[in-house]
Amino acid sequence: MNKLIETILDHRSIRKFTDQKITEDQIKIIVQAAQQASTSSYVMAYSIIGVTNETIKEQLCEVSGQPYVKDNGHLFVFCADLNRIHRLASSEVKKLLEKSMETTEQFMVAIIDTALAAQNATLAAESMDLGVCYLGSLRNDIHRVNDLLKLPDFVIPLFGLAIGYPAEKPEKKPRLPIDVVYHENNYELQDVTESLKKFDEELKTYYQNRSHNQRSDTWTKQMMRKYSKVQRAEVSSFVKNKNFNKS
Amino acid sequence: MNKLIETILDHRSIRKFTDQKITEDQIKIIVQAAQQASTSSYVMAYSIIGVTNETIKEQLCEVSGQPYVKDNGHLFVFCADLNRIHRLASSEVKKLLEKSMETTEQFMVAIIDTALAAQNATLAAESMDLGVCYLGSLRNDIHRVNDLLKLPDFVIPLFGLAIGYPAEKPEKKPRLPIDVVYHENNYELQDVTESLKKFDEELKTYYQNRSHNQRSDTWTKQMMRKYSKVQRAEVSSFVKNKNFNKS
Structure with a gap:
């Protein structure tokens, strides 16, 4: 196993950062790394906004409900x-372009491009001993994020990426068993009850023994809770108002 | 600059592979790497299908229109x-869950999760001196891919990832100037004409001088051509028929 794979496998989200700022050089490398990701038909359909302004950060922090958003070294919004x-x-x-850009296909392309870039940024940061946390929670109030960052038409904030020097090293969170996620040649509607039961047990032990926020929970219970109520329903109309995903 | 960042910055898509197959161990590492990516609320909303069956590969190759799809060492569909x-x-x-799962928000979550995983897989592969090429072209006939891979409800093929031993080393393709992509504190609707003009010149030189498929083109022209016609219009209804992105 080489060093890059070790870095990947050692990933954990960091939610507590020291006061040390990341440098301009580090920011540049992170953005360059993001840009070198593959991109569909060369569209490079993303922008990255680096937020350092304290007022904006505090408000993004309110949206996310996660305190470390304002404490981290640097906040990127993808x-x-x-x-x-x-x-x-x-x-x-322009009129012609809009017909194409408003399709679900181009919406998907833009999301995929952005996420590939973000994961490069993440790994570049982690390789420099920085910690990161993705913040889908910025979509808790996507309209407010949009206004704060002054996003024009055809630009949607997908998630934040808090990057900074780690002030914690949480336990690594387990992942689904490989046989549940990986299929050969076609999607196997196999019975995963046993695999998931084992995974739920593993996770229960993880939750009971981790150093912070111990609780009793399983993946199955979490997922049932999560999807039992509609979340961020307004994202749908927001996206369409931005001219994405309309046809 | 460390080795991981060098690997990221050295990325180029590989479209020609040797006959050497990748090993079961490599496949496992690639999938594990994918799984360790961050995931929204721990949903791990992806499946990876490894295609080795020659008949299926040939048909996916037809869909993509790209010959190396069947020649590569291993084909993953994310x-x-x-x-x-x-x-x-x-x-x-289930009824309750569907109300939540069919929203645009959850559609976005699933796409982001899948793309983050794929980019980890890509870098893990590249760190083992393998080459990769993303295949958005599988969406050229998303219905056929769906049938070939026997995908059930709530499963959508986003892209393929051809991974194998490189039989070429194409020139690195330039990326947009950083000032066009990176903004500070808010989205700057700055005039990027000059930056993009320079980039178009750089790209023109790249296209004229690269070792394969030399041509005269610029990014601006490419993008105008690409978006002047609607592509893959049927993706939209396909997605909805899979119960994604309905509300």
């Missing part, structure tokens, strides 16, 4: 972005 | 997957 390309077009071509 | 969680529920709870 946005799906087709605005840049849209702006390049003359006004008559 | 699918957004909420089926696993849906199946865990009792029939009355």
Whole structure:
């Protein structure tokens, strides 16, 4: 096993950072790493917003409900972005472009491009002994994030990425058994009851023994709770108002 | 600059592979690496299908229109997957879950989760001197891919990942200037004409001088061509028929 794979397998989300700021050089390397990810048809359909302004950070922190958002070394917000390309077009071509850009296909492309870039950023950061935490919680109030970051048409905030020097080393969280996730040649609707029962047991032990926020829980229970209520219902209309995912 | 960042920055898509197969151990490491990526609320909303069956590969190759799809060492298809969680529920709870799972928010979560996992897989592979190519082209006929891989409800094929031993080392493709992609504190609707003009020049030189498929083109022209016609319009209804992105 090489060092890169060790870094990948050693990943855990960091939710507590020291006061040490990351440097301009580190920021540049992280963004460059993000940009070198594969991109669908070369569209590079993302923008990255680095937030250092304390007022904006505090408000993003409120949206996320997670205190470390304002304490971390640096906060990146990853946005799906087709605005840049849209702006390049003359006004008559713009109309044509919109027909294409508003499809679910292009919405998916922009999300995938952005996420690939973010994972490169994550690993670049982790390789420099920084810790990261993804913040899907910015979608708790996607309209407010949109206003705070002044996002134009065809730009959607997908998630934040808090990056900084770790002030904790939490236990590594287990992952689903490989046979539940990996299939050969076609999707096997196999009975995963046994595998998931074992996983639930493993997770229960993890939750009971970890150093912080000990609790009694299983993956199955968590998932049933999570999906039993609709979350962030307004994301749907927000996305459409941004001209994404309309047709 | 450390080795991991060097690997990231050295990325180029590989579209020609040797006959050497990747090993079972390598496959396992690649999938484990994928699984260790961050996941929204721990849902791990993806499945990975490893395709080795020659008949299926040939048909996926036809869909993609890219010959190396069947020549590569191993073909992975990354699918957004909420089926696993849906199946865990009792029939009355299933109804409740569907209301949540069908939202655009959960569609986004599943795509992001899958893409983060795929980029870990990519880097794990590249760190073992393997080459990769993402295949969004599997969405050229998403219905056919769906049938070939026997995907159930709440499972969508997002892209393929061809992984194998490289039989080429193409030139590295330039990326957008960092000032076009990276913003501070809010989205700057700055005039990027000059930056993009320079980038178009850089790219023109790249296309004219690369060892394969030389041509005269710029990014701006490419993007205008690409978005001037609607692509993969049927992805939208396909996704909804899979119960994703309905509300």
